[in-house]
Amino acid sequence: MDKVIGIDLDNTLVCYDALFHLAAREEGLIDSTTPGSKEKIRDAIRLLPGGESKWTRLQAIVYGPRILEAALFDGIGPFFRRCAADGARAVIVSHKTRFAALDGKQVDLRQSALRWMEERGFFERDGFALSREAVFFEETRAEKIERIRALGCTHFIDDLAEVFAESAFPSGVVKLLFAPHGSNGVPPGVPPFKTWRALGDFLFA
């Protein structure tokens, strides 16, 4: 049976690590001594007066207009080429609300993400050769899981173990955790992978 490989978007294909730190410093929310991970940045900002709304605003900035500065994780180009060589179908399934409020305007987060993919060559024939119809945005985690089922995914790659832990997650789908920063608390039966190369070796070697 040909593989249908479902892939999460945020923090699985898009690497926001450096961008959150940069944007938070430029907004005057943290200084350079705050550690770099998104969780540490979030925790530091939440301690500020009005911290919760400052954190929400920063996310709208990073997932919206500034997403174009976000990095692509290493090894994704070769991974998509191995998919194509294997005859596997790659689909992207993202839990992403459409709009976020930013400075009195509505930012279209899905349009922003699609533009990031365009600029990285996701849809170029000599890039990653994905079809735009292979990108799905869903409003809730439940709808994301339903999409994974409806697409007939044989495998799903996500950075969030909670997605795999949902009782509705289809049992026949092979769960693969992308854990570039290490993997504490990996649920049983969900192998963690530090790199896209390791994921490719698991699926195609």
Ligand SMILES: [Mg+2]
């Ligand atoms: Mg994610």
